[in-house]
Each structure stands twice: as C-alpha cells, then as structure tokens.
Amino acid sequence: MTWLAPLCGGVLIGCGAVLLMVLHGRIAGISGILGGLLPPPKNGSWEPDRGWRWAFLGGLVAGPPVVAFIYGIAPLGMPILSLPLMAAAGLLVGLGTGLGSGCTSGHGVCGLARLSGRSLVATLVFMATGMATVYLIRHVF
Amino acid sequence: MRPIIVGLSSGLLFGFGLALSGMTDPLVVTGFLDLAGAWNPALAFVMAGALTVTAVGYRVIFKRGRPLWTDSFTLPTRTAIDARLILGAVLFGIGWGLSGYCPGPALASLSAATPGVAAFVTAMIIGLGIVRSQRS
Numbered sequence: 001m002t003w004l005a006p007l008c009g010g011v012l013i014g015c016g017a018v019l020l021m022v023l024h025g026r027i028a029g030i031s032g033i034l035g036g037l038l039p040p041p042k043n044g045s046w047e048p049d050r051g052w053r054w055a056f057l058g059g060l061v062a063g064p065p066v067v068a069f070i071y072g073i074a075p076l077g078m079p080i081l082s083l084p085l086m087a088a089a090g091l092l093v094g095l096g097t098g099l100g101s102g103c104t105s106g107h108g109v110c111g112l113a114r115l116s117g118r119s120l121v122a123t124l125v126f127m128a129t130g131m132a133t134v135y136l137i138r139h140v141f
Numbered sequence: 142m143r144p145i146i147v148g149l150s151s152g153l154l155f156g157f158g159l160a161l162s163g164m165t166d167p168l169v170v171t172g173f174l175d176l177a178g179a180w181n182p183a184l185a186f187v188m189a190g191a192l193t194v195t196a197v198g199y200r201v202i203f204k205r206g207r208p209l210w211t212d213s214f215t216l217p218t219r220t221a222i223d224a225r226l227i228l229g230a231v232l233f234g235i236g237w238g239l240s241g242y243c244p245g246p247a248l249a250s251l252s253a254a255t256p257g258v259a260a261f262v263t264a265m266i267i268g269l270g271i272v273r274s275q276r277s
Contacts, residue, residue: 006183009162010190016154017191018198023147025208026215028155030244031269038270055148056155061251063156064165076250077166079257081240090247090261092236094268097244100229101219104243105155107230108188113195114216121222122230127174129234134174137239 017110024052029106031097033057096126143210159249162187167241174238 017028026033033056036047047053064075079086097103100122102111107126111119163169163183172181207213237243242250242261250258 002183003186006162006186007190009158009160009164010187010192011194012154012158012161013187013191014158014194014198016151016158017195018202019154020147020151021199021208021214022202023208023210024144025211025213027217028151030155030248034244034248034266035269035273038266038273041274041276044276049144052144052148055145056152057248059149059152059154060156060159060245060249063153063158064160064249065252066153067157067160071161075160075163075165076253077168077241079240079242079255079261080167080171081257083257083260086240086257087260087264089236089240089242090264091268092232092239093242093244093247093261094265094270095272096229096231096233096236096268097265098229098269098272100226100233101217103233103245104237105245109191109195110199111217112192113199116217118217118219118222118226122226125227125230126234126237129231130174130238131176133235133238134171135177138175139177 013105013109017105017113020056021110026052027106027110028056029102029110030060031094031103032101032106035098100126147210155245156249158187158191159246162190165246165250167246170241170243170246171238174241 020026020028033053037050037053040046067075081089102119102122107119107122112123159165164187169181169183172179173184240261244265247258247261247265251262
C-alpha cells in the first residue's frame with residue numbers, strides 16, 4: 001500500500017489548489033505565495049491583499065502536526081545535510097524558484113494543470129536537474 | 142475575513158497532503174529522484190493525485206468565468222520560455238536534489254524546529270528576496 005497514502009496526499013494537495021482558485025482566484029504556488037510577502041523592489045509597491053498569504057503559510061505549517069496527532073505517525077523527516085549545506089540548498093531553492101517564478105506546486109501542479117508551456121519546461125528541467133544531482137551525490141562521488 | 146478563511150483552509154489541505162504523502166521526509170523525495178538506486182515512486186503518486194484533481198477542478202472553475210469570493214482570477218501572464226526560467230529551474234533542481242526539500246515541504250517542516258530546516262527556510266527567503274528586489 002505504498003501508493004495509497006501518497007495518492008491520497010496528492011488528492012488533498014489538489015483540493016487545496018482548487019479551493020484557492022475557486023474562492024480567491026489564485027495559483028497555489030508556495031514560492032509565489034511566500035515571495036509576495038517579501039519587500040518589493042525599490043520603485044515597486046508591496047503586494048496588496050497579503051492576509052490570505054499569511055493564513056496559507058500558517059495552515060501549511062499547522063498541517064503536519066495535525067496529521068501526526070490524528071494518525072499517530074511522525075511525518076516530518078530529519079534533514080539529510082549538514083547545517084551549512086542546508087543553508088546553501090535553501091539559497092539555491094530561493095534564487096531558483098524566484099528566477100523561475102515557481103516551484104513544485106506552482107509549476108508542477110498548478111501550471112501543468114493549466115497546460116502552461118513554461119510550467120512544463122520548468123518542471124522537466126527541475127526534475128531532471130534534481131535527478132542528476134542525486135545521481136552525482138549517490139553514485140559518482 | 143474571507144481571504145483568511147480561504148488561505149488557512151487551502152494551506153491546511155496542502156500541509157495535510159504533504160505530511161500524509163511522505164513529502165515532508167527528504168529521504169522519500171531524494172528516493173524518488175534516485176533513479177539509479179532503490180527508486181521510491183511515492184512522489185509520482187502525489188503528482189498524479191494532485192494534478193488530476195487540479196486539472197479537472199481548474200477546467201470547471203475557469204468555465205464559470207470568475208472566482209466565488211473575489212472579482213477575478215490572478216493568473217501568470219508570462220509565456221516566454223527564456224533563459225531566466227531555465228536557469229531558475231536548474232538552480233532549484235540542484236538545491237532540491239541536494240536537500241530533498243522544495244519550498245512547500247520545507248515550510249511544512251518548520252514545526253519540527255530542526256536547525257537544518259530553519260537554516261534552509263531562512264536562506265530560501267533571502268534568495269527569494271534577492272530576486273524580488275532586483276525585479277523591475
């Protein structure tokens with residue numbers, strides 16, 4: 001039954017994306033939701049309507065403890081990298097999702113669901129790069 | 142009040158889904174990316190479930206013409222497949238493959254209060270902030 005929990009989890013994620021679009025008309029892309037809370041460029045202005053972004057992130061952080069309580073499982077794994085490497089990886093993910101305007105949720109789920117060509121290319125590229133990175137770490141070096 | 146209700150409920154669904162599906166464990170994620178090792182297909186099932194629901198849901202929603210609680214949809218306007226998009230996806234893929242964390246699972250793991258996740262999220266916010274501050 002290794003497929004059932006991931007499939008159900010995916011369906012829940014899809015429901016979250018659909019809910020945000022049908023009620024508030026927004027793409028459920030985590031990097032975009034987070035980015036919209038950060039300071040604007042010098043001659044730009046702050047994103048209006050930031051309340052839903054904070055609420056979304058609050059729900060995202062609160063979700064796993066609720067799952068842990070209900071199912072009696074420990075869903076949060078431990079980092080597999082040292083602290084400095086975690087910071088380096090986080091910086092790459094922040095720069096990359098900023099430049100590429102999206103991550104696994106924004107491009108990989110919402111963008112593909114909208115049949116966006118940009119999202120298809122981005123998803124194929126970050127999947128391939130992620131796979132190449134893991135290959136190099138685990139099987140070459 | 143309505144934006145808060147929408148944000149909180151859809152964020153909770155995301156947090157539930159990521160936790161239930163194993164995506165908040167970097168070993169599960171890197172296990173999917175490791176085609177040459179003991180491949181773990183979990184992430185493919187997550188994508189299949191999420192994509193099916195979202196694709197069908199979006200079709201119905203967009204046919205309706207406007208969202209229920211606000212005036213209009215806010216959708217991405219860029220269509221160009223440019224160097225910036227590719228470079229971004231490459232950098233993201235490297236960070237993702239190294240750590241097994243993408244933005245959603247990293248934020249969803251904050252309650253574990255591990256220094257590694259805190260460092261990742263802080264650096265990710267800095268990275269996003271740098272790109273945002275350079276936007277014209």
